[in-house]
Amino acid sequence: MxxxxxxxxxxxxxxxxxxxxxxxxxxxxxxxxxxxxxxxxxxxxxxxxxxxxxxxxxxxxxxxVPEYRTVGVNYRGTWSGPAGRMIQNAPIPPHAIEQFASKSWTSHKVRESIAGVEQLAKSENLGINASDLILLLQGNVYPGWTCNSVSGTISPVAMKxxxxxxxxxxxxxxxxxxxxxxxxxxxxxxxxxxxxxxxxxxxxxxxxxxILGNVTHVTATDGAQVTLSITTGDIGSMTAALVKAGLPHDAAEEFSEIVAAEPPKSLDKPLGNKALAWIKKNGPKAASGAWKIGADILTDVLTEAAMKFSGLK
Incomplete structure (x- = not known):
């Protein structure tokens, strides 16, 4: 022994x-x-x-943080209006938060260690500092009313x-x-x-x-990596991945719609005629530096995105 x-x-x-x-x-x-x-x-x-x-x-x-560590946040607020009227502890629609503040407010990235997450899961109420939202929402949610307080909460179920x-x-x-x-x-x-x-x-x-989900890494000639996380058949996830890779939003959305309309048939021909024509037309924009993605990796990224969207990879 x-x-x-x-x-x-x-x-x-x-x-x-x-x-x-x-x-x-x-x-x-x-x-x-x-x-x-x-x-x-x-x-x-x-x-x-x-x-x-x-x-x-x-x-x-x-x-x-990985996608599974991004959790939703719910908000409530208190307003005072004419003639001393009050609106107390009223739910604030997520759309209003995103419109007058930003989408980052409706989702929270949980950075605590897994031990910390386990402790948070035992809590009854989890709050976040939402005081900055008072100024951002002032006069917007209820025109003519004064926003006095905003509170944000996360469900302990999200920690579980x-x-x-x-x-x-x-x-x-x-x-x-x-x-x-x-x-x-x-x-x-x-x-x-x-x-x-x-x-x-x-x-x-x-x-x-x-662990990370349906993720692919594409490596450029300079060694830099582009990560693609795309759910099969989900145009939104492909558009988001391409924007993160460096394409302008309009271009990413346009290419995603083309791929959705003519999905790849096989690994040998992952891109259809319209997609190839789109790359030929827009490739110079990447080469000129107008886009944040380099021309040397553009075709590889778009090809990988198309295959992942279509479930070929």
Whole structure:
């Protein structure tokens, strides 16, 4: 018996330890994630390691949070009007918030560690500082009325959903690792596996698909990466992904509508005639620097977007 075994360490693989813990009714996600970080280091996947680090320590302001960590915010306000009349604790429609403030107010990015999220899930009421909205909404929601206060709240259920999202994604990750990278199931505290470039790439691909969702990374000639997160058949998600990639909104919307009208038939011909004509017409705008996306990556990004929209990738 080796020294670790003598001290009570299990010889079961780290991957299977994670699965056993996740299937327990009282799964401790912080401990599960620490084990996953160890496994990620053995498998050589830096993106997976980084994600686990942010989940266990929290997301800093310069790092964008995964989609499942963006939650809705509800607002209520109090107004005073003519002749001493009052409107108290009235719901404010999200459309009004987005119109007179911005969409960022109706969604909140949860940056706390998973341990912090678990504590927030136990709260009865979660509030955010909405005092800046008083000036932005003044005279807009109820013309002629004075906005005295605005409060924003997040449902604790949203925190529970984040916990469940992390738990289910980690389980799916381990299942896919076991299928596609069999050697991952052999990793123990005392038994690492040889790191191979092919395995590292597969692990990262599995991470992108199971943890972040339907995500693709396109690399430009200068090494910069463009990330595409597109839901099959969802024009809105394709437009949003293309805008994030650097296309103007109008151009992204136009291309998305073209692809929706003539979806790719196969991987060999991912773009239809109208889409190809659109690229030929608009490519010079990217080449001139008028768009934020470079000409060297434009076609690749649009092709990937079309395939993901059509479910070919």
């Amino acid at each position: 080796d020294d670790l075994a003598a001290r009570g360490f299990s010889a079961i693989s780290v991957l299977h330890e994670i699965q056993v813990a996740l299937l327990s009714d009282d799964a401790d996600l912080s401990t599960v994630l620490l084990k996953l970080r160890f496994l990620a280091s053995r498998l050589g996947s830096e993106p997976l390691e980084d994600w686990v680090k942010y989940e266990t320590s929290g997301y800093p302001p310069e790092v964008d 959903e984040i916990k469940q999202a992390v738990r289910s994604r980690v389980l799916e990750l381990t299942i896919e690792l076991e299928k596609q990278v069999p050697e991952a199931a052999a990793v123990t505290l005392t038994k690492p596996i040889p790191q191979e470039a092919a395995s590292e790439a597969t692990v990262t691909q599995i991470f992108n698909q199971t």
